[in-house]
Structure formats: structure tokens, C-alpha cells
Amino acid sequence: MASEKARYSFRLVVASLEAVEEDARFRISTWDNADGLASSVARVGLLVPPLAVAGGGRFRLISGFRRLAACRALGWPKLPLRVPEGHPTPAECARLAIAENAWSRALNLIELSRAVNLLAQFSPAGRVDPEEAAAAGLPGGEAFLVRIAPLCRLPQAAQEAVLEEAVSLWTAAELARMPAEAAEALAGLFRRLKAGLNVQREILTHTREIALREGVPVRELLAAPEFTALLDEAGGDPNETTRRVRGFLRRRRYPHLSAAEERFRTLLRELPLASGLRVQPPRDFEGTRFALQLEFETAEEARLLRGRLDRLLEHPAFGALLEGKRRGYETEPQGRS
Amino acid sequence: MKIEALFVDSESAAEPEVERISTALGLVPRPVGSAREVFAAVQAAPDPVGAGKRMLYLTANRGAFIRDCPGTAHYTCCGYRILHVAAYCSMDCAYCILQSYFHPPVLTYFLNRGDLAAELQVEFDKQATQRFGTGEFTDSLIWEGVSPRNAELIHLFAAQDRCVLELKTKTTAIERLLPLAHRRRTILAWSLNRAATASRYERGTAGIDARLAAAARAAARGYPLAFHFDPIVIEEGALAGYLETIETLFSRIDAEQIVWISLGALRFMPALKAVIERRFPGTPLACGEFITGLDGKLRYFKPLRIRAYRAMAQAIRRRAPGVCLYLCMEDDEVWxxxxxxxxxxxxxxxxxxxxxAVRVCGLAR
Structure with a gap:
């Protein structure tokens, strides 16, 4: 560690802004707007000079892009820079840029992703060694680094959804595995729904599987009139929109099962089911045993239910409820197989 | 079989079969102290499931060679008895349960054939009708190029009158079996599918036409036959393809030669879904209308299974009314x-x- 310290000793220089150019390869921060920072710099000055490497009388900025933008916005002709001694390699510049960002504030997911890619870019193996990542101030083990790496390559709309925390890390990583237009379309949907991880997981899985099965691109599926109409019908209420989206996707993902459930509910409505009496089908209509539930508090209520139960058992729809299960409650065999 | 690395358990290295297998594969066996070394080599590969198909581990079966079929509760099992002669498969079917059954999966071949013969003799001595097969944990015939084990088994079964051996395959590797004196105690069985499903999801297997041509050759040499439409993959328009395969089957094979035909819709443990998605990206195989069955496996929604079975059963019965037709792992309602x-x-x-088996193979009652 002592030799590392010696390698990264810095000198302070004051450079003309015109002599400073940005090396965007080393940019970590996702913040573009420097207005707030400019206002602070105007009041208290530039507390930490940006980091730049010197060469040929010019300076390449590797960390402090917002600080540079703030100085430009303030019309400063010059600014102080910290310049590492010697001639740092690109890999060393990457380590410096990441360490300066990571040790000064909590990086968001896209910034972490940029940092991981920056380290990987200059790593001989082309991937990040977790120990080196930790030394640079990046959190997480190897699995986390692998998961997070592709996030900075997501389409802009999806990156914005990540930054807004409209999508979870799991969802973001899944979006990164999809074609750009699919990721963009789903990210747009999640920004609108503001749903939690489990709902995102369900929506994403259903959408992807429907698209795969039907040979329809995800973007096309989510742009279809029947889908956009249900978004419009829900108005601006995210909960109602989420409910409708989930219902639509489930019906499309499981058309026969959903139809059977609907027909079962229709049959159920024909039955004289008073309160306290419930009929439960086998889960997903796979098993053969139905359940009857009686809820009562007093013996009198129980006696009342007995009478209702007798009427239920004699009702023609009750037989249909039991017998129709194996056909999915279809009257005629139909549908695809 | 395209094996790239051959490992042998040090304790079994002196078995004569090792040299024969090594010569057949053109590989020098690498002795290992334990299976862990082989597993480590498989696990180190980017795709361990695929790597396990290219590494062969020769060892002794230290457990039982004969096992009961791992049928699950709630669904009717055929009561077939597994001869655990080898494990895993060199072919690469997208739906194959073996991808997630072994941890990690690696081609394994058991050398202690004396123990196998001894266990079988105990069963033969029971003088009861029993059905055995080697096709549960591996494809029975992928080993044909490297080992005479099938021929040995055929001879063992031919020497008794109560039990049958079923060799189940998706290959056409029957050449060495054709001239054997099997006495109809060995059933050669083929897994069948609709042609499009086979070409889409059964990588490295023989085509359906080729399988049926091999079956016809086996029938001509007196072998009893069996066919397994398993897994049936329920997709848009698939049923017509299955009916077509059934027609082709009966246009080539005399129904009298068939001992049984089974139907089984695709089902798998949920863990396999991730394996399919990772190893066969873009395949819609796991996107069917699956529900969780009573055994925890993903299965097609019951009315869909019933519809497919009913249509296929009708087609089979039209051509072979007397054949024994059964469903694999279904409940009474579906039957x-x-x-x-x-x-x-x-x-x-x-x-x-x-x-x-008694009727078609001529077993003693």
C-alpha cells in the first residue's frame, strides 16, 4: 500500500479552462445539471479541485465533470486542478476516478455499473476482480458485480427508470438481457405503474413469455391497441392501472386457465351460496377434490347453513361445477392444443 | 458420442472394460481419486450441463443397480424397474430433466457388471413378471459404440422367461443388437414426437423418420417394440403433427409387434425452467400453459392434456385397437x-x- 500511496501523489495546478478537456471514458456521475453546485461554488469556492492528468501543456479531466461544468457556468477563466505526478496509465486513471467518486458519496446503480465497466475495460481478464472493486470503493461480491455491469448499457429510458427507482435491481438486470426496444417499452410501463419487485417480476415474466410463445416482439405487445386502451381506461391511478395490466397479461399468458376460472365464477354465481358458505375448487383445477367451507358462530347459524347446504347440493349448477372441471368448464371441446 | 475427456475412478482402473472404452473413444483415461475431481472439472466449464455431456466418468455403481421408478404421489406410475447402468446423456434435449436431476450432471458409466448380473439374478429367481429398463437416467443406446453392455443384458434376459428388458432410445444405434438371440425378452423402444418438435427441441438425436426406420429393422429381426410419445409438447397447431407421426408409425410398423405405447405430456420440476432459458435462449418450450401439479412439477393445464391425449389415443386405437396404450404419470380423472x-x-x-409383456413377448405366466 505504501508504494501505491507514493505513486498517487498529487500537485495542485491552476489551469486555464480552455486547456482542460473532458475524458468522457472516466465519467461516473449520472448528474448532468450543475446549477446547484455552481451556486455553492459561487458562495464558498471550489473545495475539492477536479482531478486531471497533464500532457503537452493541456489537461485531461478524469474526475470532477460537474465541478468543471459549474466553473464554466460561473464564467471562471481558470480553475485549480489536482494532477497526479508522473504519467498514470488509463487503468490507473480509472482507479483514481472510481475511488474519488465511490469514497466521496454513495453511487447509484447506474454509476456503480459505469464504475464496474470502467474497471473491467482496463482489466487484463476483461472482468472485474471483486477485490480490486472493493479496493476502489465498490460494494458487493462477484455476483453483484456481474449483475450490475450491463445496467449502464440499458437504453436511456430504462436507465432513467433505474435512477428513479421505478425498477428494482432484479428488474433492471432482466431488462439488460432483453433487446433494447423491449427494455425501453417495459421500463416505460414500470415508470407508469410504480409497482413493487414482485409485481414487476410477474409482469416482466408474463410479457417475455407471451412474446416468446406468440412470436411477437415485446414492444409490439405493449403497443397493441388492446393494451394501450386498458392503460387509458385506468386513468392516472397507478394501482388501478397495475391491476388491469396484471389481469390482461395473465389472461393472455394462461388463456385456457383464465377462461376456466371465469366460467367457474359464472357457475358459482348461479349457485345459492349465502354468506357463510364457500366452494373452493382444486388449485388450478389440477386435483380432483373440491372444498366446502362453512363459517358460523352459533349453533343456530350452523343449522341455517345446513339447510342452505342441502339446497346447494341439489342445485343443477352444483353438478356442473364438479363435472365441468375436467373440460375447463367448456361446453364443447375447442381451443388449441 | 463426442467425448472429449475420459476419467476413471482409480479403484476401477483395472477393469477390462476401461481399455475397451478408452480405445473406442480414442482417449487416454485420467485416473481420479473421487467423483469430486470430475465434478470440479464439469463445474469449471461455462456451461456445466453441456460440459457434462462431453466428459465420461467410468466408475463402479456403489449403490443399487435396480431401483423402483421414482413415481410421485397423486399420479399413476407404471411400476417399471430401473436398471441403473449409466447416467446422463450425450444428446441434448431442451426439456431433458437430467439437466437438473444430477448435481452436476456428468456422463457416468458403471463398470461393475458382475454386481449388476448378480442383482438381476436375484430378481429372475423370484419367478415373477417384471419389467426392467435402462432408459430412465440415460438413453439406453448411446453407449452402443463404446460398450457391449446392452448385448450382455439381452443375453441375460434371453436366458429366463419371466422378465423383460426395455431399451429406450432416440438413436438408431441398433446394428450390433440386430443379430442377437434375444428370444423376445428385450423390447426396443423409441421415444417419438412430432417431427417439428423433435427437430426444435431434441438436439443431437436421430430424426423421427430415422427412428421409425430403425424400429422397422428391429421388428424385422423379431424384436418386440414400444413407443413413447413423451414428452408431448402442447403448442399452437402441434396436435396435427403428433397425429401425423402416429400415421407414419403405423404405416411402417405392424401393430402386432408393439408391446405398449405411452403418452406423457411435458412436465418438469420448476428448477429446470431456468436451465432451459439459459441453455436454449429464445425457445418457447417453457412458455406453455403450465400449472403446478400435485407433485410440484410444472404440467400443462389439465383440460389441455386431456384434449391432446384423447385425440392421440383415438388415432392410435383406430390403427391398433389391441395395443396396450397408457398414460405416464396421470391421475384417474385424466385416464x-x-x-x-x-x-x-x-x-x-x-x-x-x-x-x-406376457402376451407380446411370450413371457411365462
Whole structure:
């Protein structure tokens, strides 16, 4: 560690802004707007000079892009820079840029992703060694680094959804595995729904599987009139929109099962089911045993239910409820197989 | 079989079969102290499931060679007895349960054939009708190029009158078996599918036409046959393809030669779904209308299974009314709806299959 310290000793220089150019390869921060920072710099000055490497009388900025933008916005002709001694390699510049960002504030997911890619870019193996990542101030083990790496390559709309925390890390990583237009379309949907991880997981899985099965691109599926109409019908209420989206996707993902459930509910409505009496089908209509539930508090209520139960058992729809299960409650065999 | 690395358990290295297998594969066996070394080599690969298909581990079976079929509760099992002669498969079917059954999966071949023969003799001595097969944990015939084990088994079964051996395959590797004196105690069985499903999901297997051509050759040499439409993949328009395969089957094979035909819709443990998605990206195989069955496996929604079975059963019965037709791992409700009866009414599925074996293979009662 002592030799590392010696390698990264810095000198302070004051450079003309015109002599400073940005090396965007080393940019970590996702913040573009420097207005707030400019206002602070105007009041208290530039507390930490940006980091730049010197060469040929010019300076390449590797960390402090917002600080540079703030100085430009303030019309400063010059600014102080910290310049590492010697001639740092690109890999060393990457380590410096990441360490300066990571040790000064909590990086968001896209910034972490940029940092991981920056380290990987200059790593001989082309991937990040977790120990080196930790030394640079990046959190997480190897699995986390692998998961997070592709996030900075997501389409802009999806990156914005990540930054807004409209999508979870799991969802973001899944979006990164999809074609750009699919990721963009789903990210747009999640920004609108503001749903939690489990709902995102369900929506994403259903959408992807429907698209795969039907040979329809995800973007096309989510742009279809029947889908956009249900978004419009829900108005601006995210909960109602989420409910409708989930219902639509489930019906499309499981058309026969959903139809059977609907027909079962229709049959159920024909039955004289008073309160306290419930009929439960086998889960997903796979098993053969139905359940009857009686809820009562007093013996009198129980006696009342007995009478209702007798009427239920004699009702023609009750037989249909039991017998129709194996056909999915279809009257005629139909549908695809 | 394209094996790239051959490992042998140090304790089994002196078995004569090692040299024969090594010569057949053109590989020098690498002795290992334990299976862990082989597993480590498999695990180190980017795709361990695929890597395990290219590494062969020769060892002794230290457990039982004969096992009961791992049928699950709630669904009717055929009562077939597994001869655990080898494990895993060099072919690469997207739906193959073995991808997630072994941890990690690696081609394994057991050398202690004396123990196998001894276990079989105990079963033969029971003088009871029994059905054995090697096709549960591996494809029975992928080993044909490297080992004479199938021929040995055929001879063992030919020397008794109560039991049958079923060799189940998706290959056409029957050349060495054709001239053997099998006495109809060995059933050669092929897994069948609709042609499009086979070419889409059964990588490295023989085509359906080729399988049926091999079956016809086996029939010409007197072998009893069996066919397994398993897994049936229910997709848009797939049923027509299955009916076509059934027609082709009966245009080439005399129904009298068939001991049984099974139907089984695709089902798998949920863990396999991730393996399919990772190893076969873009395949819609796991995007069917699956629900969680009573055994925890993902299965097609029951009415869809019934519909497919019923249509296929009707087609099979039109061409072969006398053939023993059964469902693999289904409940009585599906049997009744698809086939019109439940196995219990005919003494149970195992008894039905035993009876078919007695009738077609000429077993003693």
C-alpha cells in the first residue's frame, strides 16, 4: 500500500479552462445539471479541485465533470486542478476516478455499473476482480458485480427508470438481457405503474413469455391497441392501472386457465351460496377434490347453513361445477392444443 | 458420442472394460481419486450441463443397480424397474430433466457388471413378471459404440422367461443388437414426437423418420417394440403433427409387434425452467400453459392434456385397437377422460403392462 500511496501523489495546478478537456471514458456521475453546485461554488469556492492528468501543456479531466461544468457556468477563466505526478496509465486513471467518486458519496446503480465497466475495460481478464472493486470503493461480491455491469448499457429510458427507482435491481438486470426496444417499452410501463419487485417480476415474466410463445416482439405487445386502451381506461391511478395490466397479461399468458376460472365464477354465481358458505375448487383445477367451507358462530347459524347446504347440493349448477372441471368448464371441446 | 475427456475412478482402473472404452473413444483415461475431481472439472466449464455431456466418468455403481421408478404421489406410475447402468446423456434435449436431476450432471458409466448380473439374478429367481429398463437416467443406446453392455443384458434376459428388458432410445444405434438371440425378452423402444418438435427441441438425436426406420429393422429381426410419445409438447397447431407421426408409425410398423405405447405430456420440476432459458435462449418450450401439479412439477393445464391425449389415443386405437396404450404419470380423472377407463378397473397399470409383456413377448405366466 505504501508504494501505491507514493505513486498517487498529487500537485495542485491552476489551469486555464480552455486547456482542460473532458475524458468522457472516466465519467461516473449520472448528474448532468450543475446549477446547484455552481451556486455553492459561487458562495464558498471550489473545495475539492477536479482531478486531471497533464500532457503537452493541456489537461485531461478524469474526475470532477460537474465541478468543471459549474466553473464554466460561473464564467471562471481558470480553475485549480489536482494532477497526479508522473504519467498514470488509463487503468490507473480509472482507479483514481472510481475511488474519488465511490469514497466521496454513495453511487447509484447506474454509476456503480459505469464504475464496474470502467474497471473491467482496463482489466487484463476483461472482468472485474471483486477485490480490486472493493479496493476502489465498490460494494458487493462477484455476483453483484456481474449483475450490475450491463445496467449502464440499458437504453436511456430504462436507465432513467433505474435512477428513479421505478425498477428494482432484479428488474433492471432482466431488462439488460432483453433487446433494447423491449427494455425501453417495459421500463416505460414500470415508470407508469410504480409497482413493487414482485409485481414487476410477474409482469416482466408474463410479457417475455407471451412474446416468446406468440412470436411477437415485446414492444409490439405493449403497443397493441388492446393494451394501450386498458392503460387509458385506468386513468392516472397507478394501482388501478397495475391491476388491469396484471389481469390482461395473465389472461393472455394462461388463456385456457383464465377462461376456466371465469366460467367457474359464472357457475358459482348461479349457485345459492349465502354468506357463510364457500366452494373452493382444486388449485388450478389440477386435483380432483373440491372444498366446502362453512363459517358460523352459533349453533343456530350452523343449522341455517345446513339447510342452505342441502339446497346447494341439489342445485343443477352444483353438478356442473364438479363435472365441468375436467373440460375447463367448456361446453364443447375447442381451443388449441 | 463426442467425448472429449475420459476419467476413471482409480479403484476401477483395472477393469477390462476401461481399455475397451478408452480405445473406442480414442482417449487416454485420467485416473481420479473421487467423483469430486470430475465434478470440479464439469463445474469449471461455462456451461456445466453441456460440459457434462462431453466428459465420461467410468466408475463402479456403489449403490443399487435396480431401483423402483421414482413415481410421485397423486399420479399413476407404471411400476417399471430401473436398471441403473449409466447416467446422463450425450444428446441434448431442451426439456431433458437430467439437466437438473444430477448435481452436476456428468456422463457416468458403471463398470461393475458382475454386481449388476448378480442383482438381476436375484430378481429372475423370484419367478415373477417384471419389467426392467435402462432408459430412465440415460438413453439406453448411446453407449452402443463404446460398450457391449446392452448385448450382455439381452443375453441375460434371453436366458429366463419371466422378465423383460426395455431399451429406450432416440438413436438408431441398433446394428450390433440386430443379430442377437434375444428370444423376445428385450423390447426396443423409441421415444417419438412430432417431427417439428423433435427437430426444435431434441438436439443431437436421430430424426423421427430415422427412428421409425430403425424400429422397422428391429421388428424385422423379431424384436418386440414400444413407443413413447413423451414428452408431448402442447403448442399452437402441434396436435396435427403428433397425429401425423402416429400415421407414419403405423404405416411402417405392424401393430402386432408393439408391446405398449405411452403418452406423457411435458412436465418438469420448476428448477429446470431456468436451465432451459439459459441453455436454449429464445425457445418457447417453457412458455406453455403450465400449472403446478400435485407433485410440484410444472404440467400443462389439465383440460389441455386431456384434449391432446384423447385425440392421440383415438388415432392410435383406430390403427391398433389391441395395443396396450397408457398414460405416464396421470391421475384417474385424466385416464377416464382421455382413454375412457381407469387402470384400477383393469387391475392397475402395472398389471396391464405385465399382461402386455406376457402376451407380446411370450413371457411365462
Amino acid at each position: 377416464q377422460e382421455a382413454l375412457g377407463f381407469v387402470p384400477g378397473r383393469r387391475g392397475g397399470l402395472a398389471a396391464m403392462l405385465d399382461e402386455a
